[in-house]
Amino acid sequence: MRVVPACLADVAALAGRLGRALLPLCDRCQVCRGLLPGAGGGGGAGAGSWHGGIGGKKSPVCPVCAPGLAPRCGGFCPRCGAFAVDADAPPELCLDCRHGGRVWDGFAFHGRYEGLLRELVLGFKFSGRLGQGRLLAGFLAEAWQRAAGRHGPGSMDAGAPDCLVPVPLHPRRLSWRGFNQSLELARLLGRELARPVCPAGLLRVRDTIPQSRLPGRKRLTNLAGAFTGQARLVAGRHVLLIDDVMTTGATVETAVRALRQAGAARVDVTVVAR
Numbered sequence: 001m002r003v004v005p006a007c008l009a010d011v012a013a014l015a016g017r018l019g020r021a022l023l024p025l026c027d028r029c030q031v032c033r034g035l036l037p038g039a040g041g042g043g044g045a046g047a048g049s050w051h052g053g054i055g056g057k058k059s060p061v062c063p064v065c066a067p068g069l070a071p072r073c074g075g076f077c078p079r080c081g082a083f084a085v086d087a088d089a090p091p092e093l094c095l096d097c098r099h100g101g102r103v104w105d106g107f108a109f110h111g112r113y114e115g116l117l118r119e120l121v122l123g124f125k126f127s128g129r130l131g132q133g134r135l136l137a138g139f140l141a142e143a144w145q146r147a148a149g150r151h152g153p154g155s156m157d158a159g160a161p162d163c164l165v166p167v168p169l170h171p172r173r174l175s176w177r178g179f180n181q182s183l184e185l186a187r188l189l190g191r192e193l194a195r196p197v198c199p200a201g202l203l204r205v206r207d208t209i210p211q212s213r214l215p216g217r218k219r220l221t222n223l224a225g226a227f228t229g230q231a232r233l234v235a236g237r238h239v240l241l242i243d244d245v246m247t248t249g250a251t252v253e254t255a256v257r258a259l260r261q262a263g264a265a266r267v268d269v270t271v272v273a274r
Ligand SMILES: [Zn+2]
Pocket: 029, 030, 031, 032, 033, 034, 061, 062, 063, 064, 065, 066
């Protein structure tokens, strides 16, 4: 890794805080921190490949990183995001969704939790860098739009939600980590979709063992009673639940059940990675 003089690091930190106005002074790839191609660059990856620009904006990712962050557009279940072997196959319901169904309504995700996307999600979780958050929220917005434009199982064709609710952290975990990445993503996405964020719509009332330390079959029982929905905030409303990653789906399932118990009329789910 290249050593960046302290004064330059300070300039980068300051630019991050002051927002887009200063960014051209130190435009860096939000994944590898390499310098982005010249002003107005917008990528430069091969024709037809995803270049990282969100909603037509200039890409915050360099041409080397962009292809590793392309959205998954085929070979997945539209109801839960489970992957098929062929990444180019049209979206098709998986066996579980064909038989059991899911507790949520619409579902959207950006890509597979591996490689660069995984690095980016973990980087944001532990650094909280605003640029990374913006990039991930852009992924959420695009995923949501793709699902809103689709029809059939798992689609978001009910339109924009009444409010966005992030998967909460238990207060003890929150004070240890300092911020809830799902809340930050929901805030950025809420701005993008012009919808309010309602962090108190779902509370984590019981601290649990981190899901990543448990085998799949124990994850649902670990979460029993972990969340409670706030009826005064979500009853009768169309809620969009936001999380960074969904692996087995146990956390999201438990959270959606709590929102439903509190009377939410419809619950869609959007996550960055699956
Ligand atoms: Zn890069």
